[in-house]
Amino acid sequence: MQALYAQLLVGLINGSFYALLSLGLAVIFGMLNIINFAHGALYMMGAFVAYFLLNLGGINYWWALLIAPIIVGIFGMILERTMLQWLTGLDHLYGLLLTFGIALIVQGVFQNYFGSSGMPYAIPDQLKGGMNLGFMFLPVYRGWVVIFSLVVCLATWFLIEKTRLGAYLRAATENPTLVRAFGINVPRMITLTYGLGVGLAALAGVLSAPINQVRPLMGADLIIVVFAVVVIGGMGSIMGSIITGFALGVIEGLTKYFYPEASNTVVFVLMVLVLLVKPTGLTGRAA
Amino acid sequence: MKTRSLASFLLTTALTFAAAGVASAQDKTVKIGALSDQSGLYADLGGPGSTLAAQMAVEDSGLTAKGWKIDIISGDHQNKPDIGTAIARQWFDVDKVDIIVDVPNSGVALAVNNVVKEKNGVYINSGAATSDLTNAQCTPNTVHWTYDTYMLAHTTGQALVKAGGDTWFFLTADYAFGAALERDTTAVITANGGKVVGGVKHPLNTPDFSSFLLQAQASKAKIIGLANAGGDTTNSIKQAAEFGIVKGGQKLAALLLFLTDVKAIGLETAQGLNFSETFYWDMNDQTRAFSKRFSERMKNGAMPTMVQAGVYSGLRHYFKALEALGGNPHDGVKVVEKMKSIPTEDDLFGKGEIQPNGRTIHNAYLFEVKKPSESKGPWDFYKLVGTVPGDQAFTPLSESKCALLKK
Numbered sequence: 087m088q089a090l091y092a093q094l095l096v097g098l099i100n101g102s103f104y105a106l107l108s109l110g111l112a113v114i115f116g117m118l119n120i121i122n123f124a125h126g127a128l129y130m131m132g133a134f135v136a137y138f139l140l141n142l143g144g145i146n147y148w149w150a151l152l153i154a155p156i157i158v159g160i161f162g163m164i165l166e167r168t169m170l171q172w173l174t175g176l177d178h179l180y181g182l183l184l185t186f187g188i189a190l191i192v193q194g195v196f197q198n199y200f201g202s203s204g205m206p207y208a209i210p211d212q213l214k215g216g217m218n219l220g221f222m223f224l225p226v227y228r229g230w231v232v233i234f235s236l237v238v239c240l241a242t243w244f245l246i247e248k249t250r251l252g253a254y255l256r257a258a259t260e261n262p263t264l265v266r267a268f269g270i271n272v273p274r275m276i277t278l279t280y281g282l283g284v285g286l287a288a289l290a291g292v293l294s295a296p297i298n299q300v301r302p303l304m305g306a307d308l309i310i311v312v313f314a315v316v317v318i319g320g321m322g323s324i325m326g327s328i329i330t331g332f333a334l335g336v337i338e339g340l341t342k343y344f345y346p347e348a349s350n351t352v353v354f355v356l357m358v359l360v361l362l363v364k365p366t367g368l369t370g371r372a373a
Numbered sequence: 374m375k376t377r378s379l380a381s382f383l384l385t386t387a388l389t390f391a392a393a394g395v396a397s398a399q400d401k402t403v404k405i406g407a408l409s410d411q412s413g414l415y416a417d418l419g420g421p422g423s424t425l426a427a428q429m430a431v432e433d434s435g436l437t438a439k440g441w442k443i444d445i446i447s448g449d450h451q452n453k454p455d456i457g458t459a460i461a462r463q464w465f466d467v468d469k470v471d472i473i474v475d476v477p478n479s480g481v482a483l484a485v486n487n488v489v490k491e492k493n494g495v496y497i498n499s500g501a502a503t504s505d506l507t508n509a510q511c512t513p514n515t516v517h518w519t520y521d522t523y524m525l526a527h528t529t530g531q532a533l534v535k536a537g538g539d540t541w542f543f544l545t546a547d548y549a550f551g552a553a554l555e556r557d558t559t560a561v562i563t564a565n566g567g568k569v570v571g572g573v574k575h576p577l578n579t580p581d582f583s584s585f586l587l588q589a590q591a592s593k594a595k596i597i598g599l600a601n602a603g604g605d606t607t608n609s610i611k612q613a614a615e616f617g618i619v620k621g622g623q624k625l626a627a628l629l630l631f632l633t634d635v636k637a638i639g640l641e642t643a644q645g646l647n648f649s650e651t652f653y654w655d656m657n658d659q660t661r662a663f664s665k666r667f668s669e670r671m672k673n674g675a676m677p678t679m680v681q682a683g684v685y686s687g688l689r690h691y692f693k694a695l696e697a698l699g700g701n702p703h704d705g706v707k708v709v710e711k712m713k714s715i716p717t718e719d720d721l722f723g724k725g726e727i728q729p730n731g732r733t734i735h736n737a738y739l740f741e742v743k744k745p746s747e748s749k750g751p752w753d754f755y756k757l758v759g760t761v762p763g764d765q766a767f768t769p770l771s772e773s774k775c776a777l778l779k780k
Contacts, residue, residue: 089591096583201673202416203604206639209615216617222587225615297615298580299607299637303413307580342575342584347547349584350576 092222093343094336099228101335102235103290107308108315108327109239110286113246116322117259117279120170120181125312126305127189128284131158132291133300134196137207147210147296154292155285162284166277189306196302204301231293238289239328242282246324255279311350314357320367330368399700401441405431405688406470408460408485409500411449414578414604415477417633418678419500421447423475425670426681429663430688436696446470450481452577457481458488465492471703472497472691474684479503479550483510490514493705497691499683502602502629503553504768507732511775514705515731516712519683519722520651522550524766525628526557528649528737532759533596533626534565541626542594543572544585544609546601554600554628570594579605582612590618598626606630607637614642631678635754640745643754651737652679652721653755659720668752676752686719687733725763730775734763 107129114122135157136150145153165188173180209227216225246252258265258272266272291305298304311334319330334353341352348355360368407427409419424447431443446468450457457476464470465488473489476482477500489496490512497516498506504523506515541562545551551574559569571592573585586609589597597618599609606627613625627634630648654664654676663685667677677685694711695701702708709731717725717733725735739759748754770778 089587092587093584096581096587099583100581197412197416198672201633201675202412202414202420203418203607203633203637206611206637206642208639208641216615223590223617223621225617227615228583297612299604299611301604304580307578339584342573343588346573346575346585350579 088221089343090340093339095219095222095224096228096342097336097339098232098332099335100338101332102232103294103308103331104312104315104335105239105328105331106235106286106290106293107312108319108331109242109324110283110290111312111316112319112322112324112327113242113286114280114283115316116324117255118166118170118276119178119259120173120185120280121178122283123182123186123309124165124188124192125185125284125287126307126309127192128158128162128305129287129291129294129308130196130302130305131161131192132288133207133295133298133304134200134291135288136292136295137205137300140207147292150292151289155288158288158291159281159285163277163281166280170280171273171276189309193302193306200302202301202303204299204304207295207300209296227296231297235290235293238286239331242286243324243328311353314353316367318353318357318360318367320369323367323369326367326369400703401436401439401700403441403443403472403695403701404468404470405443405445406461406464406468406473407445407447407475407684408450408457408464408473408481409447409475410452410477411447413452415452415500415602417637417675418603418631419475419477419680419684422667422671422675422677422681423500423684425667426677426685427474427688429667429670430685430692434689434692436692450476450478450485452478452481454481454484458484461485461488462492465489465494471495471701471705472688472708474498474688475500475680477501477680478548479505479553480548482506483549486510486512486515489705495691495705495708497684497687499687500680502550504557505549505553507728507730508768508774511730511773511777513731513777514709516687516709516727516733517731518687518733519679520629520737521732521767522554522557523768524651524737525554525649526561528739528761528766529626529628529647530558530561530598531565532647532739533624534562534567538596538624538626539565539567540594541567541569541596541598542589542592543569543598543600544582544589545572545574546577546605547574548577550602551600555598558598558600558628572598575601575605577605580608582609583616585609586613586616586618590616590621590623594623596624596626598628600628602629603631603634604637607634610638610646611642631680632676632752632754633678635742636675636752640743640748640754643742644744646742647739647758648742649737649739649761650679650755651735652677652682653738653740653757654752655755656738656757663720674751682721686717686721689719690715690717690727728770728773730768730770730773730777732767732773734767736763737761737766 135154139145213227319326342349407424448460472495479501482501499518504521506517545555627648713727722735740755
């Protein structure tokens with residue numbers, strides 16, 4: 087029983103990353119109608135920016151949490167301005183192919199210079215060590231990841247669903263022409279939204295840097311699972327992606343305990359089941 | 374009239390055959406295929422570095438100056454046996470490749486092993502670990518260089534059991550390599566009076582090991598054996614430190630650890646790990662000279678791993694055999710027979726031999742990862758702890774299950 091508690095907690099930790107990443111994807115898909123396959127590469131860039139900040143600029147983890155999402159977010163906005171914006175109104179497939187291509191190029195460039203095994207990034211001193219919870223030894227850093235990402239997820243949900251800015255944003259996706267008539271700069275809002283989604287990916291990257299290696303392929307390994315999470319939660323649903331992210335982390339954790347061989351397929355089995363029963367995803371609206 | 378035409382026909386045929394025979398004896402073209410994981414979790418330990426090692430072997434052999442024409446092509450098997458065999462087939466059928474080198478990932482390596490035999494090519498495997506390549510699955514076309522799971526078990530595994538680590542829990546990569554390494558290590562543990570108390574099989578390329586590590590922690594085993602490689606090993610070690618496993622009194626056995634893995638983990642976390650390899654760049658003047666030349670040509674300045682060194686030294690030996698044959702007969706079995714008849718000797722692995730089952734025998738070394746304070750340079754990672762002579766490190770012929778030995 088004790089082992090089970092531990093596995094649940096470990097699942098929640100992984101779920102935090104799924105939630106943060108799928109949240110960014112959901113924001114981008116919900117507002118821009120783009121299936122952002124570059125998300126994994128941008129997550130990886132977040133981790134790399136943190137690495138560079140520390141090793142070249144001597145800037146610590148805490149600042150990296152703030153700076154890396156901004157830098158990568160700006161990179162994302164440049165992508166949106168120069169390339170993605172021309173795809174508005176076209177079939178989803180074009181956005182998917184373009185962003186997938188971008189992801190391959192970004193990963194290729196990083197791999198060329200840094201190889202595949204990646205670089206170490208130390209856990210910040212304040213979060214080193216762990217505490218004994220009785221049923222398991224919890225590294226402080228992992229606890230921090232769960233709490234921090236929960237806060238970020240809920241803040242993003244609040245921003246989009248409960249504030250005036252979020253209302254503009256949602257209105258702009260429903261009917262851009264009308265919103266523009268009210269004097270709101272819709273293209274700029276869309277660019278900023280893409281920047282926000284990308285920033286969330288970069289933030290997840292910084293969070294994961296001390297746990298995983300800072301590796302060029304760290305995002306490629308994760309992105310497929312995260313897409314499954316988004317599909318299960320319902321494309322474009324903010325709350326859906328947060329809840330599914332955490333829930334799938336837990337389910338995967340339990341699989342690792344009961345039948346480890348299936349741990350990297352269980353998410354996809356679930357995805358198939360959900361699609362069979364409810365093709366729009368658990369919380370998705372009908373297309 | 375009729376008899377005369379028959380006679381002339383026979384004569385021309387005979388002459389053609391004779392001419393062909395002469396041509397093949399003097400044929401001095403060789404095509405090498407470097408098949409590896411070029412972009413995934415094993416790319417740093419083999420990959421582009423192995424192709425570079427192959428190039429250096431060609432240059433250092435001096436054969437081009439003697440009129441040989443040697444080409445190298447490389448391919449990415451992406452750690453998928455079906456892709457690996459498809460590339461190998463195309464190389465033999467279309468590109469007329471004579472020899473395939475490197476091939477990390479035991480699953481792919483075993484699949485390619487069959488193709489090379491079928492096409493009668495030469496196969497010098499340096500990247501894969503499974504000892505099956507020179508046991509149940511041995512072929513007259515295959516030479517296994519550098520290391521294997523038997524050697525890892527009988528060096529690192531044995532040393533740890535003898536030092537008192539008599540209960541083990543395995544974290545095993547769920548494919549041919551992990552299974553072979555766990556099997557060979559378990560044999561060593563039980564033979565030395567130890568016991569395996571449990572284990573988990575994890576999928577290849579797992580980013581998060583915390584769940585498995587908790588199970589290992591709960592098992593109370595003295596040693597947690599990592600029967601995995603590359604990115605999986607580095608992640609296991611890093612995360613084990615995070616969960617306080619070593620501080621809690623359990624010891625990690627990195628059964629297979631490469632130079633690039635230690636670089637990736639960082640000395641802070643990796644210090645004190647015991648493991649074995651057959652090559653380290655900082656062993657003597659010759660290895661240092663080779664490694665310096667190698668590193669200068671690597672994009673990220675990396676020193677060679679033992680896998681890359683094995684590609685180099687395996688090919689050098691292959692060229693020796695071709696020179697002794699006076700040309701390339703394009704006959705894999707014949708070339709490998711010649712390779713087995715010449716003792717191996719080079720700057721990187723020292724003196725050794727290739728056994729009838731295809732296993733190359735040379736020294737193996739026990740290393741310990743240095744403390745950050747002991748390291749004097751960016752690649753100064755290892756302390757030599759002990760040397761295991763080749764005949765003790767690798768499968769004795771009497772134990773080998775290779776069918777070639779029964780002849």
